[in-house]
Amino acid sequence: MDTVLSGLATGFAVAFDPFNLMLVLVGCFVGTLIGALPGLGPINGVAILLPIAYGLGFPPESALILLAGIYYGAEYGGRISSILLNVPGDAGAVMTTLDGNPMARAGQAGRALSLSAVASFIGGTFAVILMSLFAPGLAKFAVTFSPADYVALMVFAFASLASLVGKSTVKTLLGATIGLMLATIGIDANTGVNRYTFGIPDILAGIDFLIVVVGLFGMAELLTLVEHQARGTLKSLPVDKSFVQWADLKLAKWTILRSSIIGFFIGILPGTGASVASAVAYGTEKRISDKEGTFGTGDVRGLAAPEAANNAAAGGSMVPMLTLGIPGSGTTAILLGALLMFNIQPGPMMFTQRPEVAWGLVASMYIGNVALLVINLPLVGLFARMLTIPQHYLTPLIAILAFIGIYTIVGNPHDLYMITGLGLLGWFLRKLEFSLAPVILGFVLGSLFENNLRRALSISGGDWGILVADWKSLLLYGLALLVVVLPIWLARRSRKRSGGQEAMAD
Amino acid sequence: MADRIFAAVLLAVTIGYAVIAFTVIKAPFQYDPLGPESWPQILSIVAMLCLLGVLWRPDVDHMDVPKAVWFRLGAAVVMLMAYSRLYEPLGFVVATALFGTAMALMLGAPRWRALAFGVGAGIAGWLLCVTLMDLNLPEGAVVEAVLESFQTEAN
Incomplete structure (x- = not known):
C-alpha cells in the first residue's frame, strides 16, 4: 500500500506539471475528435499521431501521456459515431450501437450520449484504481520471472490472442507469426549476423516500428475508406436536449459495476482488448438483467454495459504492458513500441527504474478520465459535428498526417513508399478477415520472445526441459491451454443445449 | 478462392524464408545452443502449418470488390x-x-x-x-x- 501511495504521489507530481496537464487535456480532446470520426478507431488514431508525437521531442513521460490521452479519448469518442450514426469507429464500439442507436432514433440522443459518458467515466476510473492497486504487486512478482517463464508468458499471450481475437484461430495465429517474422529482419543482436537484409542498408537495423504501425494501420485504414467511399453518405441523428437522469443511473448501477470488472480483467488478458470486453459484458448483462427482452431496443443498461467495459478494458490492457512488457491490446502494443523508441524497456523494472514514466502515466489517466467527462458532457454537440465532415476531405488528410509523421522522424522518402506498400498489405489482410492487432503484437514481441528463448536455453546448456522446469511456467502453460480449450468447450455446450431445446420443441 | 490465392502467395514467400533460415543464416562461431537461424526456422514451420490450414479450409470466397x-x-x-x-x-x-x-x-x-x-x-x-x-x-x-x-x- 505504501508503495502505491508514494508512487501515486510521484505520478501526480509529474501529471500536474502544467505542461503535462495541458498534454492530457489536448490528448483527450484530440482523441475524442478522432474517436468520433466514423471509421477511425483508437488504434488508427494512435498509429497516425504516434510519429508526430515522437517528432515533437518531448520527454518520454510527456509523449506517453499525450498518446495515452489520445488512446482513451478515442475509446470515449467512439461511442458518438456509434450512437448517432450507427457506425462503430472500431470493433470495441460495435456493441454500443445495439442499444445506443435505437435510443438516439427515439429522440433521446442527448440522454444516450450523457449516460454513456458517465458509464465510460466510471468504467475508466474503476480500471485505473484497480490498476494502481494491482500493478506494483504484479511488477514485484514479475521481477522473479526467469527467461523460461517469459517464454511461457509469451505462449500464453499468443494463445489467448489466437483463441479470443478475430474470426479464425488459424488466421490470428498466422497474423502473429507474420509479425514475428517481420521482426526477424535485420542484424541479429546476439551474433551480429545479417538476417533477411538482402544487402539493403536501410533495413540493417530492422524495419522501423513506426513504419510498420503507420503502414498497417494508418494507410490500410485510408485504403478502406477509399474502398467504401461510394456506398452512400452517412446521416447523423441530431443531438437533442435530453440528458441522463438519476433513475437511469440507479437502474444501471450494478450493470456498470459488473461490466467494469469484466472489462478490466478481460483487458488484462494479453492481446484481448476492448472489443472482446464489450462483447462479453453485453452478453453477460443480457443474460442477467434482460428480463423483459428490452435489450437491443434502447435499454439504458444495454448501452451502459459495453461502454463501461470498453473503457475499463483500455485501462486493464495497460497493466500487462506496464508490469510485464506484454501489451494487452493492439493499441497498447503501439504504446509499448513508443516506449521502446524512447529507450525505455517496459516491464517489471519500470516501476522502480522509471517511476516518473510509469506512475506519471497512471496519474494522468485519473486526470484524463475526469477531463473526458468534463469535456464530453457540454461539448458533445461539437464532437457530433465532426460526424458531418465529408469523407472526401478526411481521407486525404490521413495520408497527409501519416506522411508528415514518417518524414519528420525518418527523413527518408524511401520510407514513404514502404508505408504505402505495408498499407496495401494491411488492406489485403483486413479484406481477408485477418485482424491486424496480432501482427503488430507479434512484431513488437518478436525480439523479446526470441531473446528469452535463447537465454533460457543458454542457461540450461541446450536442454529444452528448462522451459517446463518451473511452477510459474507450468501455470502459464496451463492457463494458455485453458484459454484455448474453454471457449471451444463453452461453444460446444451451448450448441448442445440449444440443440437439446430444439429437439424438445419438436 | 481469394483466401487460397493469398495463402499460396504467402506460402511461396514463407518457403523462401524457410530456405534462407535453413541454409543461408549461420553464425561464424557461437557459444549459445540456439544460433541466429533457429528462431526463423521455428517461425517458418509454424507459418507453414498455419498456411496449410488456411489452404485446407479457406473461409473468404470473394473479395467482394466491384x-x-x-x-x-x-x-x-x-x-x-x-x-x-x-x-x-x-x-x-x-x-x-x-x-x-x-x-x-x-x-x-x-x-x-x-x-x-x-x-x-x-x-x-x-x-x-x-x-x-x-x-x-x-x-x-x-x-x-x-x-x-x-x-x-x-x-
Whole structure:
C-alpha cells in the first residue's frame, strides 16, 4: 500500500506539471475528435499521431501521456459515431450501437450520449484504481520471472490472442507469426549476423516500428475508406436536449459495476482488448438483467454495459504492458513500441527504474478520465459535428498526417513508399478477415520472445526441459491451454443445449 | 478462392524464408545452443502449418470488390506513390496541395472546394508543423530555386 501511495504521489507530481496537464487535456480532446470520426478507431488514431508525437521531442513521460490521452479519448469518442450514426469507429464500439442507436432514433440522443459518458467515466476510473492497486504487486512478482517463464508468458499471450481475437484461430495465429517474422529482419543482436537484409542498408537495423504501425494501420485504414467511399453518405441523428437522469443511473448501477470488472480483467488478458470486453459484458448483462427482452431496443443498461467495459478494458490492457512488457491490446502494443523508441524497456523494472514514466502515466489517466467527462458532457454537440465532415476531405488528410509523421522522424522518402506498400498489405489482410492487432503484437514481441528463448536455453546448456522446469511456467502453460480449450468447450455446450431445446420443441 | 490465392502467395514467400533460415543464416562461431537461424526456422514451420490450414479450409470466397472500386483503389495507390515521389523535389506545400486536391476530387468533392482543401492543407500543415511545432519537412528543391531566383531579381 505504501508503495502505491508514494508512487501515486510521484505520478501526480509529474501529471500536474502544467505542461503535462495541458498534454492530457489536448490528448483527450484530440482523441475524442478522432474517436468520433466514423471509421477511425483508437488504434488508427494512435498509429497516425504516434510519429508526430515522437517528432515533437518531448520527454518520454510527456509523449506517453499525450498518446495515452489520445488512446482513451478515442475509446470515449467512439461511442458518438456509434450512437448517432450507427457506425462503430472500431470493433470495441460495435456493441454500443445495439442499444445506443435505437435510443438516439427515439429522440433521446442527448440522454444516450450523457449516460454513456458517465458509464465510460466510471468504467475508466474503476480500471485505473484497480490498476494502481494491482500493478506494483504484479511488477514485484514479475521481477522473479526467469527467461523460461517469459517464454511461457509469451505462449500464453499468443494463445489467448489466437483463441479470443478475430474470426479464425488459424488466421490470428498466422497474423502473429507474420509479425514475428517481420521482426526477424535485420542484424541479429546476439551474433551480429545479417538476417533477411538482402544487402539493403536501410533495413540493417530492422524495419522501423513506426513504419510498420503507420503502414498497417494508418494507410490500410485510408485504403478502406477509399474502398467504401461510394456506398452512400452517412446521416447523423441530431443531438437533442435530453440528458441522463438519476433513475437511469440507479437502474444501471450494478450493470456498470459488473461490466467494469469484466472489462478490466478481460483487458488484462494479453492481446484481448476492448472489443472482446464489450462483447462479453453485453452478453453477460443480457443474460442477467434482460428480463423483459428490452435489450437491443434502447435499454439504458444495454448501452451502459459495453461502454463501461470498453473503457475499463483500455485501462486493464495497460497493466500487462506496464508490469510485464506484454501489451494487452493492439493499441497498447503501439504504446509499448513508443516506449521502446524512447529507450525505455517496459516491464517489471519500470516501476522502480522509471517511476516518473510509469506512475506519471497512471496519474494522468485519473486526470484524463475526469477531463473526458468534463469535456464530453457540454461539448458533445461539437464532437457530433465532426460526424458531418465529408469523407472526401478526411481521407486525404490521413495520408497527409501519416506522411508528415514518417518524414519528420525518418527523413527518408524511401520510407514513404514502404508505408504505402505495408498499407496495401494491411488492406489485403483486413479484406481477408485477418485482424491486424496480432501482427503488430507479434512484431513488437518478436525480439523479446526470441531473446528469452535463447537465454533460457543458454542457461540450461541446450536442454529444452528448462522451459517446463518451473511452477510459474507450468501455470502459464496451463492457463494458455485453458484459454484455448474453454471457449471451444463453452461453444460446444451451448450448441448442445440449444440443440437439446430444439429437439424438445419438436 | 481469394483466401487460397493469398495463402499460396504467402506460402511461396514463407518457403523462401524457410530456405534462407535453413541454409543461408549461420553464425561464424557461437557459444549459445540456439544460433541466429533457429528462431526463423521455428517461425517458418509454424507459418507453414498455419498456411496449410488456411489452404485446407479457406473461409473468404470473394473479395467482394466491384471493378470501379478496384479502379479507385488503384488510383489511390498511384496517387500515394506520386505523392511519395514528389515529396522532396516539390516540397511539402506544393506536393500536399496537388495530392490533397487530386484525392479529394477523385473521392467526389466539388471542384473548387477540393482545390481550396488541398492548398489549405498544404499551407496550414506547413505553418502548423514547421513554424509552430518546429518539425522537419521538405521545403522542396524546386521551390527553393524559384524563391532564390525571385530574391536575385529583387536585388
